[in-house]
Amino acid sequence: MCRVETDRDRIDEILFRRHTGSQGGVGQANWDGRMKTTFVNLTGKGGGLNVADEIEERLREAKMLPGRKKIPRTNLNRLLSAEAFRNRVGISCNKGKFQFIRKEDASLAALARIAKDLADKKITLDDVWDVERKSAYLDQLEGEGVLPTAADAIEPSKKSKKTQAKPLPKPKAKKPERRTHLIPQEDYGVAWAGRLQRQRAIWEELQFALELEHHPNAIAVLCRVLLEQSVDNYLVRAKLTTAFEHDALAKKIISSAENLHQKAKIDKRYLEVIRKARTIDAIISVDTLNKYVHSSRLAPSPDHLTAIWDTFAELIVLCLNE
Template sequence: MSYRYLPLDSLAINRANDRHGELENETAAIAWLFNNFELHMRNLAKDIVANAQVFEPPLVFPDGEQFVLFDGNRRMTCLKLLEKPRRAPTTELQDFFSEQRSIWRGDFPSTIECQVETDRDRIDDILFRRHTGSQGGVGQSTWDDRMKSNFVNRTGMGGGFNVADEVERRLGEASMLPHKKIPRSNLNRLLSAEAFRNRVGFTGARGKFEFTHDEPVVIRALRRIADDLANRYVVLGDIWDVDAKRSYLDRLESEGLLPTAANSLASKQEPRQATERPALARPTRVAKPQTRTALIPNTLYPIAWAGRLQRHRAIWEELQFHLNLSDHPNAISVLFRVLVELATENYIEQTKLATIASSDALAKRVLKVAQDLQANGKIDQKYSQLLSKFPQHDQLLSADTLNRYVHSPNFAPSSDHLRAMWDWMSEYVVHCLNA
């Protein structure tokens, strides 16, 4: 640990702050703070101006010529906007910061005393012990459930069970532990999100380690991961964010080291119910729609939210937490169609699906994506055949129905029908978001 005075311009607002998860860039992170904590941010800016200082050095990590902020993002955002008010996301906020800057007493600071940490494990330990009170926005804002979840998904800390413990125990029982010590924090980070655990062949959805695929195949995959980490073939910087973790697992999949649908334990259970999905641990479709107030059930879906999915996630959360089916069926139906289209485009872009033309309608694009999902073992033939009905105009569950939600003045969506549509399309949407 060291304390150094660093130029304000060298401090980068963290685009992957645990408050919001991964966003596209520093500008998006600043905008998020004001969209969600404008009153707190204004109060904090006034407090900084009144005292002409920040009372606690921000916590930073060196990244090339810059220093990424891991604690103090709100304080440094205020200072950056006081220094350059035109960077504020709205004209009203630009006027506010210009006014505050005009009453600053003394010289405006060009350098800030920072706590510099080069060990990311130590940074996470520090963050884990902070954030206990907001004090009206002047102090550190308390993490809500989503923020805590973002922290757990990124680091694997405080998630109910320790992935590294479970993996080491099973590799030990199989006499497959690497000769060198496994970096446990890196292993926890890599497999902190349920979406990534599912790809390797296990789940922690019920707070404990459970195999979802044939144990020997999963153990082989875990052994390779443990070897890569222990021998430093893969280091923390290689698996720091969602896309980096996904890229590493994609590489293992291309080498044939990850389990496939043929190894799924669910597909081998008897007797098999008509609505069971022989795939990864995830919410399943049901024949009879569940009674719920929102389109998306309040269930933990195994999605690894990359920064490029910022708008996708915002729409998802509106449909899961904020819009009531009985009060907002029209808004929900339109947003549902937007989510299906954006998720489909994400899959096409990330997989570089060459068989799809830019002129293809949504129905045709969904059909081709479904075929690709089946070809790659992500979905089974039964579900692929179900999705093949999507382009058919005479089907109630179809692209035509989604389009009529948006364009028809006479086609009124019902809550029950919307629930059924989601139960039908949810697995497809989750796979597309995880591409």
């Protein structure tokens, strides 16, 4: 039997109840962990912390609510359903805890503008339905100077030194668990737009399917492909003129990193790490990745592959989120 619904909020609610459990699981069609995560990241439903509630409470305390009009919480949750979008407005919900990652007044000003746009229906469900439209709206706010910038970064507080009568015993170091997949089992906050289907498929193979011990050659090749396709996405989206898709990978990586540094999205130290990746003899380098693909003499090892991923992961995520 088919059922036709035109209300998108209602559709989300039906999907949420059907696939994430309701009434003790009666009538539930099971999704695996990745399917549930994808749905939560798209809609903001079932993520534990209600972001809209947290935002409304803080706007109320600051007396910045949009008059008597109600904020459409469903739309606000959907807009800020992924960590990448929340970070752009200066907040984070990492590990289920709401916190400001930019100066509170700058973040609240941005959130107040978003709340007003939603309450006035200047922004509706159609405008926050998918990743592309969410990004377009946030890009518009960024262009207007509404969103917090790197200048609004919160300086780490200096902890006062407390004298202790007796030193605490040092905890015994635990032996780290051996990584089985190239990409660790954690949420990197990538906002998967529709244009990133290939990159996402590769990412999920590297994070969930291919094992370092059994598939090092496949992982090495796909790691290079993911790195290049991520950087190519950044070149196009950021409209760089210092490098183009047909250029050498090393040049594209350096140009992207330098542009990210200019935008204050990476610090100088990480920029220097990326610049060193063009060193021919270094094991963590673009040259090594190229040799993994083209050389019959250089065999990838799990330790080298994880070191390469840990070096380039931040760059890849930033390039995908552009």
